[in-house]
Amino acid sequence: MPLRLLKFAVSKEHPAPRFFKSHEAPKKSYDVVIIGGGGHGLAAAYYLAKDHGITNVAVLEKGYIGGGNTGRNTTIVRSNYLTPEGVNFYDASVKIYEGLSEELDLNLFYSTRGHFTLAHTESAMRTMRWRAEVNKHVGVESRVVGPDEIAKACPQLDLSCSGQAPILGALYHAPGSVARHDGVAWGYARGADRLGAEIHQNTEVLAIDVKNGKVCGVKTNKGYIETKQVLCAVAGFTPRITEMVDLQTPIVIHPLQACVTEPMKPWLDTILVSGSLHVYVSQSSRGELVMGSSLDPYEVHSTRSTLDFVEGLTSHMLDMFPFLSNVKVVRQWAGMADMTPDFAPIMGKTPIEGFYLDAGWGTWGFKATPISGKTMAQTIANDSAPDLIHSFRLSRFEDYELTGEKGAASVGH
Amino acid sequence: MKLLTCPMNGTRPLSEFIFGGEYREGPNQNTCTDAEWAAYVHNRSGAPGDKKEWWYHSPSGTWFIAERNTLTDKVTRTYLLGPNNNNSSQAQEKSK
Numbered sequence: 001m002p003l004r005l006l007k008f009a010v011s012k013e014h015p016a017p018r019f020f021k022s023h024e025a026p027k028k029s030y031d032v033v034i035i036g037g038g039g040h041g042l043a044a045a046y047y048l049a050k051d052h053g054i055t056n057v058a059v060l061e062k063g064y065i066g067g068g069n070t071g072r073n074t075t076i077v078r079s080n081y082l083t084p085e086g087v088n089f090y091d092a093s094v095k096i097y098e099g100l101s102e103e104l105d106l107n108l109f110y111s112t113r114g115h116f117t118l119a120h121t122e123s124a125m126r127t128m129r130w131r132a133e134v135n136k137h138v139g140v141e142s143r144v145v146g147p148d149e150i151a152k153a154c155p156q157l158d159l160s161c162s163g164q165a166p167i168l169g170a171l172y173h174a175p176g177s178v179a180r181h182d183g184v185a186w187g188y189a190r191g192a193d194r195l196g197a198e199i200h201q202n203t204e205v206l207a208i209d210v211k212n213g214k215v216c217g218v219k220t221n222k223g224y225i226e227t228k229q230v231l232c233a234v235a236g237f238t239p240r241i242t243e244m245v246d247l248q249t250p251i252v253i254h255p256l257q258a259c260v261t262e263p264m265k266p267w268l269d270t271i272l273v274s275g276s277l278h279v280y281v282s283q284s285s286r287g288e289l290v291m292g293s294s295l296d297p298y299e300v301h302s303t304r305s306t307l308d309f310v311e312g313l314t315s316h317m318l319d320m321f322p323f324l325s326n327v328k329v330v331r332q333w334a335g336m337a338d339m340t341p342d343f344a345p346i347m348g349k350t351p352i353e354g355f356y357l358d359a360g361w362g363t364w365g366f367k368a369t370p371i372s373g374k375t376m377a378q379t380i381a382n383d384s385a386p387d388l389i390h391s392f393r394l395s396r397f398e399d400y401e402l403t404g405e406k407g408a409a410s411v412g413h
Numbered sequence: 414m415k416l417l418t419c420p421m422n423g424t425r426p427l428s429e430f431i432f433g434g435e436y437r438e439g440p441n442q443n444t445c446t447d448a449e450w451a452a453y454v455h456n457r458s459g460a461p462g463d464k465k466e467w468w469y470h471s472p473s474g475t476w477f478i479a480e481r482n483t484l485t486d487k488v489t490r491t492y493l494l495g496p497n498n499n500n501s502s503q504a505q506e507k508s509k
Contacts (some may be wrong), residue, residue, distance in 0.1 A: 014476075126416060239459030248456040254435075298432035301461035301484045308428070341455060358492075397455035 004281055020193035021184055026200050029226035030058045035205050035216055035241060037061025038070040039181070039366065040358050041233035042188035043373020044380070045197040051374070052381035055196030059189075060220060062204035066185030072303075072335035072368040074280060075181045075293040076271055078115050080142045080173035085391040086344065086405045087138040090364075092388065094175050094390035095370035098214045100370060109285050109368055115176020116150055120165040123369050127332040128171035150351045153270050161292050161319040165276055166385045176271050177289075178282050184369055208355070215245075215354035228353045229380055232244050235361040242359075244350050249327040249359070250397055255296040257309045259332040260322070263287030267323030277316040285354075288330070291317060295329060295337060295363065303334045337362045346404035347372065347392040348385035356380055357394060364405075419470040420477050420493045433467030436478055436494075463489075 001036045006316040008014045027377055032048060034041045037059045048054040051257045053311060061067075077097050079090035085276070101108045116208060119125045128144050135142035146169050147159050160166045200222070217226045238251050268283040271294045278294040293313040296306070310329055318325055338360045348358035361368070371388075385393060391403050415427035436456060441451050458464075461484035468479045468491070479491045 240461070243460045248452060249459065250455040250457055251459045252457050253461075299466075299483050300486050301465075302486060304486075308415075398417060400450045400451065 001292040009021070015122075017189040020199050023198050024224050024284070025059070025222050026058055026198070026203065026220065028224075028250070029217075030198075031056040031227065032229045032231065033401055034059045034217070034224055034228040034231045036068070036232070036234035036237075037065040037185075037189070037199060037201065038068050038233065038235065038375070039066065039185045039188060039369035040070075040197070040235070040372050041231065042066075042185055042192055044231055044233060044376045045192035045199075045373075046188045047377035048380060049192060049195035049197055050257075052365075054377075055382060057192075058203055058225065059192065059199045059220075060203040061195060061199070061201050063331060063375075064201050065189050065199065066182045069163060069219050069335040069361070069365055070185045070236075070369070071182050071336070072256075072333055073181055073257065074282070074290050074391050075178045075284075076115070076176065076280065077110075077179055077367040078133055078173055078176040078284065079140050079367075080115065080117070080135050080171060080176070080269075081346075081405060082392055083136060083391075083403055083405050084119060084134055085403055087135055089371060089388055089392075090322055090367055091138065091140050092160055092263070093368050094177070096370035096374070097177065097179065097367075100187070104191050106183060106187040106190070108183040110177055110179040110188060110284065112175060112177045113269060113271050113282060114153065114378055115271040116145075116153065116273065117171040117173070118150070118167050118272065118276075119169050119171070120161065120170070120274065123167050124276060128169065131171055135173070141178050143172055145172045146325040147172050154268065154272065156267060157320055157322070158322055159271070161277065162266065162322065163320050176239075178231065178271065178284070182284075184366075188369075188373065190323055205241070206297055207243070207245075210245050210355070213351070213353055215352060221238055227354075231356045231358060231376060231380060233358040234377070235338050235359065235365050238357070240337045242357075243353055245350075247350055247355070249315040249346060249357075249394065250341050251252070251346070251360055253301050254298070254301050254339050255302060255304070255334040256292070256298065256337040257305060257332065257334040258290065258292040259310055259313065260284070260288040260290050261372040262328045262330050264289070272320070273314070279316045280315060280319065281317065281320075282291045289324075295339070301336060303336060305332045305334055341397075342402035343405040345372070345392050347376065347389045347393050348379055348394065349383070360392075403410060417468065417479070418491050419473070419475055419490055421475045422470060425470065428434065428472055431471055432471040433469050435465055436465040455496055484501060 079094045132142045204221045207219040223347045271282040273280040281291045340360040418424045481488045
């Protein structure tokens with residue numbers, strides 16, 4: 001390293017820029033306390049400050065930012081869902097993502113790849129046609145394509161899937177993308193910090209103080225904080241927080257696992273998903289194949305990995321790409337997913353005044369990060385949820401108005 | 414390989430079993446309010462802890478109860494549901 005450059009490393013005049021300030025301890029009170037420093041919570045803090053001028057905000061994170069499900073997903077961004085409510089919502093998210101690197105002044109490696117949801121049966125083809133028509137109706141670019149077009153986009157794919165499950169066609173979704181998920185959390189953190197919000201890592205919420213049905217504070221491992229508004233954005237831990245305020249929800253936690261291979265030269269341009277084979281795969285900017293499968297089959301509050309998962313996933317990967325047989329899996333991990341009965345999130349107000357939920361993010365949270373931050377900020381600022389998330393309200397269960405989102409990832413249909 | 418003990422067939426690989434969700438007592442449908450019924454239909458106790466759950470041994474078609482901690486994934490006992498069987502449990506831990 002040239003000496004001219006090295007002197008900056010020891011000079012106090014040129015400290016390395018930090019993404020966000022560290023604070024000794026939280027203040028005594030805030031206008032809004034956000035529980036959870038993942039993408040959603042940080043995005044909400046950012047939009048509270050940017051769109052609504054609310055800057056007296058603390059984001060409390062019990063670990064480090066982006067260390068939960070934000071850093072554990074397979075980074076796919078898309079909007080080819082099944083219900084018009086879902087397609088509208090995720091499309092709004094994709095549109096923000098497209099300009100987000102510029103807005104946050106941070107390269108999120110947002111890369112539009114095109115997204116194929118493969119169909120191996122006539123009934124799957126029917127679902128693809130259904131999704132394509134709903135998408136087109138809402139104005140989202142999706143269409144059903146035949147095996148020829150899939151082969152053109154991904155010549156490496158064995159269209160017969162080893163003869164086990166021949167591919168009949170696919171739902172092609174042009175805007176399907178991947179992005180650096182930790183970058184999204186860090187970009188929003190820096191944006192929120194610059195606008196005045198405080199980020200407190202290693203700060204765990206132990207209890208939420210509710211009096212006469214209204215939130216009045218939170219107890220943390222760093223002291224008591226007075227606040228009238230609390231946003232719970234802790235996907236995977238939601239039932240533990242809602243238990244603190246005696247709020248019942250349909251959320252059940254299942255682990256969702258993923259893994260990556262060793263890096264390879266770029267060969268897979270598109271994102272491929274097969275509901276029947278329980279595989280979704282894309283190649284990261286580092287060259288690793290990022291792969292996920294279906295949800296673990298029973299409730300566990302743990303991020304343990306299992307051999308069953310890798311065995312099942314890789315055997316299906318080999319059906320699609322037999323030439324990968326000598327490629328090594330180098331990392332495996334899991335996240336805890338907030339599963340809801342209708343595969344849609346639970347967002348907005350709750351019966352407790354000042355307690356807002358951004359939960360039920362199951363296997364579909366990362367792609368929704370910008371729009372959930374924006375709509376939750378709106379909900380908190382106006383104490384009223386915008387129309388875009390009306391169908392995701394908690395009271396939909398009481399009203400028997402479930403959303404029925406079968407286009408979610410890792411869900412067989 | 415993870416194992417689970419079926420009260421009828423003994424210790425078998427977990428892949429033979431299907432998770433049936435939490436065991437729950439329903440409210441009286443003739444007397445409860447609509448809100449209570451909706452809460453019973455949809456809501457679950459999602460927080461981690463010791464739970465009583467339905468499990469199904471698929472090859473033999475046996476539904477039974479397992480008591481399991483959802484944080485540690487340890488099963489303390491499994492038994493058939495019924496007036497006479499509730500206590501004749503077979504304590505069994507799943508392999509780690």
